[in-house]
Amino acid sequence: MALLMVLGWTVWVVHRINQVASEDQAQPADAIAVFGAAEYSGRPSPVYHARLDHAVALYQRQMAPVIVTLGGGSDRDSGRTEGGVGRDYLLAEGVPYAAIVAETDSFTTSQQAKRLAEIARQRNFHHLIVVSDPTHLFRIEALCELNGLDVYTSPRAALGHIDSYDLAMRYAHEILSYTALRLRLEDSWLHRWFDGKGDD
Numbered sequence: 001m002a003l004l005m006v007l008g009w010t011v012w013v014v015h016r017i018n019q020v021a022s023e024d025q026a027q028p029a030d031a032i033a034v035f036g037a038a039e040y041s042g043r044p045s046p047v048y049h050a051r052l053d054h055a056v057a058l059y060q061r062q063m064a065p066v067i068v069t070l071g072g073g074s075d076r077d078s079g080r081t082e083g084g085v086g087r088d089y090l091l092a093e094g095v096p097y098a099a100i101v102a103e104t105d106s107f108t109t110s111q112q113a114k115r116l117a118e119i120a121r122q123r124n125f126h127h128l129i130v131v132s133d134p135t136h137l138f139r140i141e142a143l144c145e146l147n148g149l150d151v152y153t154s155p156r157a158a159l160g161h162i163d164s165y166d167l168a169m170r171y172a173h174e175i176l177s178y179t180a181l182r183l184r185l186e187d188s189w190l191h192r193w194f195d196g197k198g199d200d
Contacts, residue, residue, distance in 0.1 A: 013174075139178045
């Protein structure tokens with residue numbers, strides 16, 4: 001019985017991940033929020049690059065007047081942060097400085113959602129487009145809703161071929177992280193470990 005419950009839950013979560021991943025909800029909003037990914041010596045990783053490019057495209061389509069870049073950095077990042085690197089990339093792509101908000105203190109997806117909610121309250125943002133990887137967006141949507149945000153999910157473009165193992169690991173990460181969230185383990189070491197194992 002327990003095995004059937006776990007199987008049923010897993011099937012439902014995978015279905016919801018795929019459902020959100022396959023739909024671009026982008027529509028006029030107050031801001032576009034880009035969830036952070038790795039940066040290397042001040043340059044966005046390929047995954048982060050794709051997220052930022054998608055945000056630029058949405059901005060150029062006048063979906064929102066502001067882009068929020070999210071994500072801090074560790075001691076080994078030499079003071080660089082994902083949010084700061086994202087801001088610099090957007091500036092190089094022609095987005096005005098005044099149209100960018102760089103959040104540089106968060107380290108996990110759940111922290112980024114909380115910081116985004118704080119920024120939204122401070123700046124009176126009511127509707128936001130959230131940008132990340134397709135498989136990441138279901139959990140982001142849930143976290144944003146828990147923080148009182150009204151969001152439209154918009155997945156970044158695919159990056160070439162993803163092998164079966166890597167794809168399976170992405171799904172496993174999201175299933176376990178979402179399950180921990182729903183079990184209210186968001187403050188546990190286990191959830192922080194899952195949440196910290198984000199995409200590069």
